[in-house]
Amino acid sequence: MRRTARLLTGTALAAGAMGLVVTPAAGAGAGRLELGPASVLPGEEVTVTTTACRDGGAAGDASAVGAGTFTLAPGERKASGRFRVPPSAQPGTYEIVAACAGGGRRVTGDLVVTLTSTPGQVHPKGSVKTGVGGALGTDPVRTAAGVTALAVAAAGGTWLLHRRARGDGI
Template sequence: MRSLRSPRPLTGAALCAAALALAAPAASAGDFGEVEASPQPARAGSSVSLTTRDCGHSRSATVDAGALGGGTATLRPGGDGGALVGEFHVRPDTRPGNYGIAGTCADGKDLTGTVSAGTVGAQGRPMPRGAVRTGVGPTAEGADATEILAGTGLMLAAAAGGTWVLRRRHGGGWSGRRPG
């Protein structure tokens, strides 16, 4: 006699395939243009120039730089090769990191980009990155020889103690047999 299988796995697979097939055209339809920002990284409190060549024949674009405190920047013709250019100011208290910016060309095409914000110290040199030695936790430089030796010693002591306990439970050997 032939057993009947449940149609649920087949139905689920068919529904997944149909959903993927329907989503594929939508995924490729959203071609995004790119907005380039310079300088990279941008300093807190400085100006950032934006450039795009992806607006085709559009004469303007707007870019939202609110994440960096720049509000909305308008890009106008002014670059070589039909590029649209504009600028915004980075808020002075902006924390270092990567920030997404997004905009729209006058013809409706979407634009995206990234602005890296960093901090700059005296004489225009980048501020140092990494951990500060506070006496607690790991640091960017790694452990020194004393810490490595202390950790190794603790590991060996734990291994020796565990071996001693196991040997004692098994009655003097690893075989598990009691002397008799």
């Protein structure tokens, strides 16, 4: 294990000494699509901008979320466009893509579709598994039988208490 670590460390140091360390180019963040808002509800509109395609615009593709294609118009500083997330969109993260007109450069961005207006907050669905109640399940015949048994027990108890109060004994 130590030998492997030394070998990897030595290789990394040698590559760095030879100038082979790769650093991100200036403006590397310019190759992304900016989505506003980045988290949406189904049916909402999304604004898409990028500085990568500002000269000639771009053709956008939001078919991953079911919105189809859209156009990013060129601008002074950014290319921008809009699309509407369909009401039938399912929650999840979707990759939105645009291909720049001058040269076909491809830029991407992530869109998060949620069912709540507060990102990360999910409301529970269904029953809570606490172990209390539900012993008979949801079968209507069993439920009716249980209700009948409780009614008979309540009526019998009331009858016995009434006899006792009258002095008839049990």
